[in-house]
Amino acid sequence: MKQAQITDSYELRDIDFERISRFVYDFCGINLHEGKRELVKARLGKRLRQGNFRSFSEYFKYVMTEEGMDELVAMIDSLSTNLTSFFRExxxxxxxxxxxxxxxxxxxxxxxxxxxxxxxxxxxxxxxxxxxxxxxxxxxxxxxxxxxxxxxxxxxxxxxxxxxxxxxxxxxxxxxxxxxxxxxxxxxxxxxxxxxxxxxxxxxxxxxxxxxxxx
Ligand SMILES: C[S@@+](CC[C@H](N)C(=O)[O-])C[C@H]1O[C@@H](n2cnc3c(N)ncnc32)[C@H](O)[C@@H]1O
The missing domain is CATH 3.40.50.150 (Vaccinia Virus protein VP39)
Structure with missing residues (x-):
């Protein structure tokens, strides 16, 4: 993965959010609407820090490569909402x-x-x-x-x-x-x-x- 420039908080630009949410929706149907913006920023921000990425656009570019396939799985893992319970409904x-x-x-x-x-x-x-x-x-x-x-x-x-x-x-x-x-x-x-x-x-x-x- 890329050289570090670790930061506490990454800027999630409109264009990055749109790209990520469009891709995730097309890929697996998870709807990351505007209300999920902070969730995307927080959950993927963690992935960026762990992988030493400098920005969301650098991260997303990497995820789209063949080398980034494992990270794509990790990205979807971190964005899915998994609420469940025994005898739910x-x-x-x-x-x-x-x-x-x-x-x-x-x-x-x-x-x-x-x-x-x-x-x-x-x-x-x-x-x-x-x-x-x-x-x-x-x-x-x-x-x-x-x-x-x-x-x-x-x-x-x-x-x-x-x-x-x-x-x-x-x-x-x-x-x-x-x-x-x-x-x-x-x-x-x-x-x-x-x-x-x-x-x-x-x-x-x-x-x-x-x-x-x-x-
Ligand atoms: C809210 S949970 C519901 C769990 C369980 N069915 C229940 O009702 O208690 C939704 C689950 O669907 C999964 N999911 C979302 N999109 C999916 C997709 N395209 N393919 C397979 N699983 C998906 C999520 O990872 C999540 O674990």
Whole structure:
């Protein structure tokens, strides 16, 4: 990367903001409107400092090169907003459970393939796995969940399947006990998704603007 001229704050000129936001929108559909200007400045400012870039335009030029491919991934990682939680929008999961139970009532063996598109740190696909396990308890169906996101940062957390106590608060106690292991020692205060549940989910990086290459 480039020689340093490290600064505390970089100027984000209109032209740089427009270029970056247009590119990000075209690349992955994330809408960096005017209200996101400070977010772009703060989050990418960090990337500029770490990579010793002198300006946003120098940074953006680098990101557009072949050599800058990894930084492009890091840029998108830092600009994506990853709000999520277990059982977020609980009604959706109630409905999922009802649908699956209806299907199970009329079919001996189900082959279910679900997709959590934009799975963030994994709470959504793991909630799906829990809901399906409950709805289909005692049966021998084939269930698998594909979970994709554009951000490699969130996918690392998702794959690890380890969550702080504050993140599992929405999970009813009996389900928490059934589907998670409680950490001890250095893992005190953390919960890990149990192996059988984790194995129902397959994580993959995927940009929703690209052609799906999985079935
Ligand atoms: C607000 S989170 C929602 C997470 C989860 N689906 C939920 O509802 O709890 C949106 C996620 O979509 C991802 N995302 C945004 N644009 C994407 C794209 N073009 N391709 C894949 N993932 C994308 C972000 O990285 C982020 O993790």
């Amino acid at each position: 609980a009604d959706h999961f109630d409905r999922l459970s009802e649908i699956v139970k209806e299907m199970a009532a009329s079919q001996k063996h189900l082959r279910l393939r679900l997709w959590s598109a934009g799975c963030s740190t994994g709470e959504e696909p793991y909630t799906m796995a829990i809901v399906l396990s409950e709805a289909l308890a005692g049966r021998n169906d084939s269930v698998s969940i594909l979970a994709t996101d554009i951000s490699t940062r969130v996918l690392r957390t998702a794959k690890a399947g380890i969550y702080d106590e504050s993140k599992v608060r929405n999970i009813p106690q009996h389900l928490l006990r059934k589907y998670f292991l409680k950490g001890t020692g250095s893992r005190e205060g953390q919960y890990r998704v149990k192996k059988e549940t984790a194995e129902m989910v397959r994580f993959m990086r995927f940009n929703l603007k690209d052609e799906p290459r999985f079935h």
